[in-house]
Amino acid sequence: MPAEILVVCYSxxxxxxxxxxxxxxxxxxxxxxxxxxxxxxxxxNYVLAGRDAAKExxxxxxxxxxxxxxxxxxxxxxxxxxxxxTPAVRTWLENNKGKLSKAAFFTSAASSGHERTLCRMxxxxxxxxxxxxxxxxxxxxxxxxxxxxxxxxxxxxxQELQ
Ligand SMILES: Cc1cc2nc3c(=O)[nH]c(=O)nc-3n(C[C@H](O)[C@H](O)[C@H](O)COP(=O)(O)O)c2cc1C
Numbered sequence: 001m002p003a004e005i006l007v008v009c010y011s012x013x014x015x016x017x018x019x020x021x022x023x024x025x026x027x028x029x030x031x032x033x034x035x036x037x038x039x040x041x042x043x044x045n046y047v048l049a050g051r052d053a054a055k056e057x058x059x060x061x062x063x064x065x066x067x068x069x070x071x072x073x074x075x076x077x078x079x080x081x082x083x084x085x086t087p088a089v090r091t092w093l094e095n096n097k098g099k100l101s102k103a104a105f106f107t108s109a110a111s112s113g114h115e116r117t118l119c120r121m122x123x124x125x126x127x128x129x130x131x132x133x134x135x136x137x138x139x140x141x142x143x144x145x146x147x148x149x150x151x152x153x154x155x156x157x158x159q160e161l162q
Pocket of ligand 1: 010011012013014015016017046047049050079080081082083084108109110111112113136137
């Protein structure tokens with residue numbers, strides 16, 4: 001049976017990818033990782049990445065070019081950069097504007113910028129999220145609590161299938 005849910009994310013250092021893959025496993029969803037053509041590694045690129053996100057720039061992406069209309073729900077996750085979404089996720093959401101019937105969004109951040117980023121994701125995609133969740137980096141150090149939070153988020157998403 002084809003999957004009803006697609007989980008997409010961009011991840012620079014793996015945290016958002018881990019969250020997205022854990023959600024996809026719980027939801028029996030397809031998973032695609034958005035790849036940013038720009039090299040984001042290293043200190044200088046860190047600064048430039050924050051600047052690109054703050055300026056709300058697009059970037060060249062690959063890896064998650066799929067038929068979003070084939071899914072009932074799209075789950076999109078982004079790291080928070082400079083209190084905003086990453087250029088890769090911005091580009092993906094802009095490219096799919098008007099094509100997402102139902103969407104759930106999540107953010108991964110050291111500490112701050114979740115709410116602002118989730119609002120921006122709704123603006124950019126043109127979809128009000130049916131549900132959303134935010135994860136902080138510190139939560140990865142408490143695997144049992146993180147798993148319970150992922151379970152609850154997945155459950156809320158699953159309910160939106162009905
Ligand atoms: C360029 C840049 C800007 C960031 N800006 C923020 C921020 O505004 N607020 C915050 O709490 N964390 C910020 N972070 C930390 C990341 O959001 C956080 O570590 C996230 O979980 C990383 O996800 P990833 O491992 O999937 O790349 C920033 C990280 C980078 C690289």
